[in-house]
Amino acid sequence: AQRVTQPEKLLSVFKGAPVELKCNYSYSGSPELFWYVQYSRQRLQLLLRHISRESIKGFTADLNKGETSFHLKKPFAQEEDSAMYYCALSRGGSNYKLTFGKGTLLTVNP
Amino acid sequence: DGGITQSPKYLFRKEGQNVTLSCEQNLNHDAMYWYRQDPGQGLRLIYYSQIVNDFQKGDIAEGYSVSREKKESFPLTVTSAQKNPTAFYLCASSRAEVGEQYFGPGTRLTVT
Numbered sequence: 001a002q003r004v005t006q007p008e009k010l011l012s013v014f015k016g017a018p019v020e021l022k023c024n025y026s027y028s029g030s031p032e033l034f035w036y037v038q039y040s041r042q043r044l045q046l047l048l049r050h051i052s053r054e055s056i057k058g059f060t061a062d063l064n065k066g067e068t069s070f071h072l073k074k075p076f077a078q079e080e081d082s083a084m085y086y087c088a089l090s091r092g093g094s095n096y097k098l099t100f101g102k103g104t105l106l107t108v109n110p
Numbered sequence: 111d112g113g114i115t116q117s118p119k120y121l122f123r124k125e126g127q128n129v130t131l132s133c134e135q136n137l138n139h140d141a142m143y144w145y146r147q148d149p150g151q152g153l154r155l156i157y158y159s160q161i162v163n164d165f166q167k168g169d170i171a172e173g174y175s176v177s178r179e180k181k182e183s184f185p186l187t188v189t190s191a192q193k194n195p196t197a198f199y200l201c202a203s204s205r206a207e208v209g210e211q212y213f214g215p216g217t218r219l220t221v222t
Contacts, residue, residue: 009150032209044153044200044213086152090209096141097168098211102152 002027004089006101013077014109021072021104023061023087032090033063033070034098039083047072047085057081077108113137116201116214123195123221131186131217133201140206142184146170147198147216156199159184160206188219195221 003026013019025031035047048056050063050070061072070087087101114135123129133142141160145153155168159178173192178184184203188195198218202211 006152034209043215044202046210049210088209092209096204096206096209097143097155097158098153098209099155100145100153102150 002031002089002091002099004087004099004101006085006087006104008104009102010105010107012107012109015079016076019074019077019081019106019108021085021087021106023070023072023101025068025070025087025089027068027089027091029091032092033061034088034090035059035061035070035072036086036088036100037083038086044086077106079108079110082106082108114201114203114212114214116199116217118217119215121217121219123219125221126190127221128187128189129195129219129221131188131199131201131219133184133186133214134182135184135203135212135214136182137203137212138181139203139212140181141204142178143202143204143211144168144174144176144184144186145200145202147200153200156186188221195219 005024033050037047038044059074063070084103084105086103088098117132143158144156154170156174157176159165175187200216201214204211
């Protein structure tokens with residue numbers, strides 16, 4: 001069975017500092033990886049997916065199959081980045097269930 | 111306003127009562143999902159449906175039931191058999207064979 005691990009429940013940084021939210025996964029096949037974000041009083045929404053290879057709101061994430069990781073990074077954190085972040089894995093193909101990590105609450109201090 | 115809606119936003123029930131949470135989508139998505147979100151637990155899949163009249167158990171289906179009679183609707187019933195029903199429930203939908211899911215605003219259920 002697949003598993004997604006986010007080792008940090010809480011992460012606090014200062015505005016302008018780099019931020020990295022860690023995500024490790026276990027799955028023997030070729031997964032699709034996603035980052036979802038939930039801002040205060042807003043819906044959970046997709047931030048980015050590894051197959052898109054794009055930067056959203058300054059965030060990037062690279063799938064490292066050797067280390068089975070999909071860490072989310074931003075070089076200069078902003079206060080509006082404060083939110084709960086979830087890493088998720090899909091087995092791909094016709095099975096598109098998502099397995100979520102437990103989430104990391106990011107706080108960006110002024 | 112297109113998207114996925116859940117009602118009600120807050121729901122209170124007495125222990126021993128069944129309760130049904132509504133989820134509707136007008137995105138023409140084939141697949142729909144129910145998750146439970148608890149502090150420190152992330153999202154855990156309760157049930158999911160890939161097509162009308164078909165659904166599968168997720169990781170924590172015990173004490174829950176669903177139906178999928180229409181493409182747009184995927185109601186979740188929390189039965190009296192669910193031992194810890196108080197939680198935040200999220201509904202989501204997606205196109206077939208696409209991992210990106212769209213989430214509703216959630217329903218907070220409190221059972222006393």
